[in-house]
Amino acid sequence: MKKNEDRKKRGSERVSLADVALAAGVSKMTASRVLNNTTGFSDKTRVRVLEEVKRLGYVQNRLAAAFSSHGKSTFVGVSIPDLGNEVFTQVLEGIERKLNSAGYQAVLCVSQYDHKAIEEWIETVLSWQPAGLIITGRNHTPTTRKLLKSGGVPVVEIWDLNSAPLDMNVGINHYDSGYAMGQHMVGLGNSRLGYIGTHHDSAHSAAARFRGWKAAVEDGGGSILHSHVLQDTPGFYAGYYGTEQFLKSCGDVDALYYQNDNMAAGGLMFVTSKQLRVPEDIGIAGWGDLPVGAILPKRLTTIHVPNLRLGQKAAEQLMRSISGEPFADVVDVGFHLVPGRTLGDGPR
Amino acid sequence: MKKNEDRKKRGSERVSLADVALAAGVSKMTASRVLNNTTGFSDKTRVRVLEEVKRLGYVQNRLAAAFSSHGKSTFVGVSIPDLGNEVFTQVLEGIERKLNSAGYQAVLCVSQYDHKAIEEWIETVLSWQPAGLIITGRNHTPTTRKLLKSGGVPVVEIWDLNSAPLDMNVGINHYDSGYAMGQHMVGLGNSRLGYIGTHHDSAHSAAARFRGWKAAVEDGGGSILHSHVLQDTPGFYAGYYGTEQFLKSCGDVDALYYQNDNMAAGGLMFVTSKQLRVPEDIGIAGWGDLPVGAILPKRLTTIHVPNLRLGQKAAEQLMRSISGEPFADVVDVGFHLVPGRTLGDGPR
DNA sequence: AACAAAAAAGTTACCGATAAAGTAAATCTG
DNA sequence: CAGATTTACTTTATCGGTAACTTTTTTGTT
Numbered sequence: 001m002k003k004n005e006d007r008k009k010r011g012s013e014r015v016s017l018a019d020v021a022l023a024a025g026v027s028k029m030t031a032s033r034v035l036n037n038t039t040g041f042s043d044k045t046r047v048r049v050l051e052e053v054k055r056l057g058y059v060q061n062r063l064a065a066a067f068s069s070h071g072k073s074t075f076v077g078v079s080i081p082d083l084g085n086e087v088f089t090q091v092l093e094g095i096e097r098k099l100n101s102a103g104y105q106a107v108l109c110v111s112q113y114d115h116k117a118i119e120e121w122i123e124t125v126l127s128w129q130p131a132g133l134i135i136t137g138r139n140h141t142p143t144t145r146k147l148l149k150s151g152g153v154p155v156v157e158i159w160d161l162n163s164a165p166l167d168m169n170v171g172i173n174h175y176d177s178g179y180a181m182g183q184h185m186v187g188l189g190n191s192r193l194g195y196i197g198t199h200h201d202s203a204h205s206a207a208a209r210f211r212g213w214k215a216a217v218e219d220g221g222g223s224i225l226h227s228h229v230l231q232d233t234p235g236f237y238a239g240y241y242g243t244e245q246f247l248k249s250c251g252d253v254d255a256l257y258y259q260n261d262n263m264a265a266g267g268l269m270f271v272t273s274k275q276l277r278v279p280e281d282i283g284i285a286g287w288g289d290l291p292v293g294a295i296l297p298k299r300l301t302t303i304h305v306p307n308l309r310l311g312q313k314a315a316e317q318l319m320r321s322i323s324g325e326p327f328a329d330v331v332d333v334g335f336h337l338v339p340g341r342t343l344g345d346g347p348r
Numbered sequence: 349m350k351k352n353e354d355r356k357k358r359g360s361e362r363v364s365l366a367d368v369a370l371a372a373g374v375s376k377m378t379a380s381r382v383l384n385n386t387t388g389f390s391d392k393t394r395v396r397v398l399e400e401v402k403r404l405g406y407v408q409n410r411l412a413a414a415f416s417s418h419g420k421s422t423f424v425g426v427s428i429p430d431l432g433n434e435v436f437t438q439v440l441e442g443i444e445r446k447l448n449s450a451g452y453q454a455v456l457c458v459s460q461y462d463h464k465a466i467e468e469w470i471e472t473v474l475s476w477q478p479a480g481l482i483i484t485g486r487n488h489t490p491t492t493r494k495l496l497k498s499g500g501v502p503v504v505e506i507w508d509l510n511s512a513p514l515d516m517n518v519g520i521n522h523y524d525s526g527y528a529m530g531q532h533m534v535g536l537g538n539s540r541l542g543y544i545g546t547h548h549d550s551a552h553s554a555a556a557r558f559r560g561w562k563a564a565v566e567d568g569g570g571s572i573l574h575s576h577v578l579q580d581t582p583g584f585y586a587g588y589y590g591t592e593q594f595l596k597s598c599g600d601v602d603a604l605y606y607q608n609d610n611m612a613a614g615g616l617m618f619v620t621s622k623q624l625r626v627p628e629d630i631g632i633a634g635w636g637d638l639p640v641g642a643i644l645p646k647r648l649t650t651i652h653v654p655n656l657r658l659g660q661k662a663a664e665q666l667m668r669s670i671s672g673e674p675f676a677d678v679v680d681v682g683f684h685l686v687p688g689r690t691l692g693d694g695p696r
Numbered sequence: 697a698a699c700a701a702a703a704a705a706g707t708t709a710c711c712g713a714t715a716a717a718g719t720a721a722a723t724c725t726g
Numbered sequence: 727c728a729g730a731t732t733t734a735c736t737t738t739a740t741c742g743g744t745a746a747c748t749t750t751t752t753t754g755t756t
Binding site: 014057059060061062063064066067073074075078083084089090092093096097100103105106107108109110117121123124125126127128129146147150151152235236237239240262265266269270272273291292294295296297 | 362405407408409410411412414415421422423426431432437438440441444445448451453454455456457458465469471472473474475476477494495498499500583584585587588610613614617618620621639640642643644645
């Protein structure tokens, strides 16, 4: 056996495949085959090579490997708007689990709803030849759109259902979920209603829910006394003080609809602290079926969304697309209304 | 000008630097220089090259670039235990912001406290030649330890303060934070105490807090009637039903100390629903100063930890190390006790 | 104008793996 | 057992950039 690769690395350098091959007395190529578990080597050779891999502590340089096989990496770019929002961390968790178990790595972008930031991040991530992208939302800058279309990389747009996705889509129909809650509220006899949410311009899906809810309320003959949109993050505290502000300017509502459960919990706490009874004096409805619901004095009326499953499904679709298996362009993971006990059944 | 690189890509292929160079009438090297904004090109050439970059829609192949300059990537592996736990999403947010603004990308691992999973992930991530790693916790498998030591990659261990880190460390002293709360509770005259938390074996830092708290209570002459450890995630619901279980078996406590604020909020809601007054009938103390505090009927007695800053600091230390700037091996971001109004000042 | 120095390019080699193609050794087959 | 086939390897070329070095052109100086 001839050894044609006998240059040795300078002491401190990382062990390369050539070092392993040299030590095992085979060619780089044979060592490569053993490591990739293809064919073309004997049992004896395999053992020899793996022995040396272990002894030398060889770790593959996947930068080189991926590059060499003019291939893609195992990175999947994942963009979500906000880590402070439980729904997105749940979605992310679903994505991460599925990706990891399939041998992919999530490269994270937390956009804070900044489309320009997403654009820049996408350009960077694409330069790493990712296996795919999962992006929250459907509104992209023209440049983003162009990059994604010409990138030659599978893309899943998640969160909003989107009948004409760039590539693939996994989400729910936010408009419909708002409509369902509007119908439910009006159906129970609540007619003077209010909405409390946060900056709509950037939170596209919350705006869609609001529109759906509004349409249902109007279709059902109810009226929206006021919709209060805060410049804040949609959490407990915004719900609390948003409700305070709302009721100061507009005290005679039957029920309030919130952007999500955490805000609704804040609202519930506020009205409780003011000795208002829920639902007798005021009704409360949220969105998302978030963990806080477990500790509220009454089961919160809300919309359940399978966030974890949504994330898993998105990752699954992506992996199907990568591996050439059949997949659906659009997946609706659905929602359902959780009736709860925070909405009364009639006007006061 | 001579053109020495005139092979053209097959139609569908991605545009390479050679294509750009050819189109601009310069060598690959000159084009590379322009794109990396180094020196050695004229203004006229720069404009020409950038024109072609834009026209052809060239996107750099960083796999090749990083590989070629026997260099590292701009990836930073980030491992956290759980996305369902707000403290870690806050830390992650701090990390992500800092990394992104410095041109690095976070490659995420959500370990679910599984050391073996972390080990495998680290091996994979190292194979991508990351610029650095940020890992939650200080307990590693022997293999992990070996990989990190021989990896030649800067590593920041976060969360637990660690006077002898593998490389760098950013965190707080969990034991001390528990001790501080124990002192505070006993100092206010609470002597019959209870603890409610979740599976300690995997949540090392919570266990450290418990030990510190226990020591303070004993040092102060108080006694721990019972510590209730649940097999569940440390959230609202676990706090709620954990308190129910606790009080069933042990009803005469002065105050309860919880693993975190979300559990404390659950406990608070439970005791409130049982018509117990806080703090007159029972005291409640949490940890973490989490958002839920904003909507509780009384300011919760807790420990504030600057999670976002912890994350940012970790990323900052890492980047300093990468760029050769001076950095501290160990950074203690500190905590402080928030007195609140959920602890009474004497036995009943 | 002659020469030195600086700026603007071009050329070559190479990073570490794998694809593709070639060669030697082992196995099968009639 | 010769020839065909399979298996076990080796060799060479190459992916797309960049480092290091070399050459050409421009600019500056007396």
